[in-house]
Amino acid sequence: MVAVALRTAELIADEDAEHCRVIGQHGSKLIHEIAQGNTGPVNVLTHCNAGWLAFVDYGSATAPIYAAHDTGLPLHVWVTETRPRNQGSKLTAWELGQHGVPHTVIADSAAGHLMQRGEVDLVIVGSDRTTYTGDVANKIGTYLEAVAAEANSIPFYVALPSSSIDWKMRDGLKEIPIEQRGDEEINYADGWFDGQHIAVRIAPDESPAANYGFDVTPRHLVTGLITERGVCEANESSICSLFPEHAP
Numbered sequence: 001m002v003a004v005a006l007r008t009a010e011l012i013a014d015e016d017a018e019h020c021r022v023i024g025q026h027g028s029k030l031i032h033e034i035a036q037g038n039t040g041p042v043n044v045l046t047h048c049n050a051g052w053l054a055f056v057d058y059g060s061a062t063a064p065i066y067a068a069h070d071t072g073l074p075l076h077v078w079v080t081e082t083r084p085r086n087q088g089s090k091l092t093a094w095e096l097g098q099h100g101v102p103h104t105v106i107a108d109s110a111a112g113h114l115m116q117r118g119e120v121d122l123v124i125v126g127s128d129r130t131t132y133t134g135d136v137a138n139k140i141g142t143y144l145e146a147v148a149a150e151a152n153s154i155p156f157y158v159a160l161p162s163s164s165i166d167w168k169m170r171d172g173l174k175e176i177p178i179e180q181r182g183d184e185e186i187n188y189a190d191g192w193f194d195g196q197h198i199a200v201r202i203a204p205d206e207s208p209a210a211n212y213g214f215d216v217t218p219r220h221l222v223t224g225l226i227t228e229r230g231v232c233e234a235n236e237s238s239i240c241s242l243f244p245e246h247a248p
Contacts, residue, residue, distance in 0.1 A: 013056050019161040019228035020058035027064020027124065027159055027226045032073060034121050034155075041074035041102070043121045045111060048080075048139035049087040050126025050159065051095040060159040061126040062095065064226065069101050077103040078120060080111055082139060084185040084211065108141050112148035123149050124226070127160040132246065134219030134234030135172025140212050146221040158217075158234070159226040165239070167246045172216045183209035 035042050044065055051059035058066060068075055077096055082088035089105045096103040106114070114120050123145055129137045136142070136158050149156040169175045186209035190199040203209060222234035232238040240247040 016161065016163075017056040017058065019163075020055050020060055020063045022228045023060055023159050023161065023226050024058055024063030024067035026228075026231055027157070028067035028071065028073075030122070030155075030157065030226070030231065031064055031068040031075065032071075035068075035073055035075075038121065041076045042068070043076050043078060043114075043119055045078040045080070045114070045120045045123045045145070046092065047088065047108075047111075047123075047125045047142055047145055048082045049091040049095075051092055053091050053095060054126075059095070059126075060161060060164075061124045062092070064124060064159060065096075065101060066099055069099065075102070077101060078111070078114060079103050079105045080108045080141065080145075081105055082141065083108055084189075087139070108144075111145050112151075115148050115152040115154050120149075120152075120154055122155040122157065124157045124159055127158050127164045128214060129169075129172075129176055130158065130160055130165050130225070131169040131172045131176070131219075132165055132167050132239055133170050133172075133236045134222060134225070134239060135169075135176070136217045136219075136222055136234070137172060137176045137178075137214050138217065140215050143215040143217045143221075146217040150221050155223040156217075156221060157224050157226055157231075158222055162227055162229070162243060165243070165246075173218065176214075176216055178215070179213035181211040181213050183211055186211045 050061035079093045080088045093105050127136050146156050187203040188199045189202050219234040224231050229242045232242050
């Protein structure tokens with residue numbers, strides 16, 4: 001039983017790595033298309049961590065970035081810090097640095113400012129759950145970035161393996177549960193000081209806090225989904241055309 005469990009886990013890991021590798025190839029083509037009209041590096045904005053610390057080997061949202069970078073294409077990544085847990089500044093920035101990808105960490109609220117000034121060419125984020133109709137649940141703050149991207153005519157892509165698609169949920173806003181996490185993540189910030197990992201309180205003791213872990217980006221704000229089978233629109237017809245075995 002142990003041997004079977006181990007083998008099954010290895011197969012799942014191998015499948016995940018291969019799906020993310022292929023997602024990288026499909027997404028890299030999108031970045032190369034944008035590069036054809038650019039005089040400088042392609043500026044990609046990403047949110048939270050959907051890299052190889054979260055997946056296996058490649059990541060989902062970062063896979064197209066790595067694939068494009070590895071071809072020698074000049075690009076730069078805006079990394080949102082992703083409050084309150086700072087997965088962007090702690091994890092994604094570290095990953096990109098290890099891979100040699102030029103990047104800059106920004107406050108979450110700076111994303112709209114950069115889009116407004118033409119310093120973002122496209123947004124690529126991951127997904128914790130996507131309905132088969134194209135609504136995307138991802139780390140809190142993703143929805144606001146999608147709204148800003150729409151307002152500034154910037155492509156907003158979601159990179160995800162099909163294992164992230166919920167084939168039973170139709171309306172993400174109504175059906176996807178939103179986790180509310182502990183208020184200590186809002187009230188405290190943590191980091192390194194003199195070689196020690198410490199936490200400091202940043203909110204008044206008497207102030208309550210609400211900590212929503214995720215939000216839902218409606219399908220009409222999503223330019224496309226980058227999957228292991230290719231890129232599709234964020235709607236039921238287009239998604240099911242890539243995955244006909246799940247079509248109603």
